[in-house]
Amino acid sequence: MATKSKAIGPSPIHPTAAYTRRQLLALLPKIGYEGITAEVRAGRLRRSSRLGCDWFFGQWIIDWLAAGEVRPSAIALGRLAPLPVPNLE
DSSP: OOOOOOOOOOOOOOTTOEEEHHHHHHHSTTTHHHHHHHHHHTTSSOOEEETTEEEEEHHHHHHHHHHTOOOOOHHHHTSSOOOOOOOOO
């Protein structure tokens, strides 16, 4: 009888490793094939093409993920007062 394997968490991205598009999809499944294509076309995700295959170096993937960091706004940090909400009564 086959047993289900337990998820062990996300796989680390090694900076010196080279990943194919399929391997990148396995690492980050929520991105999807079209998402990777869009990011490459927009110039945000670097790739190398050899032997008819796209290759993504681990450091490029890490840099791409880090560049998409969402920073808290000045309002959320309390540096600026939020705009007043008009009273509609």
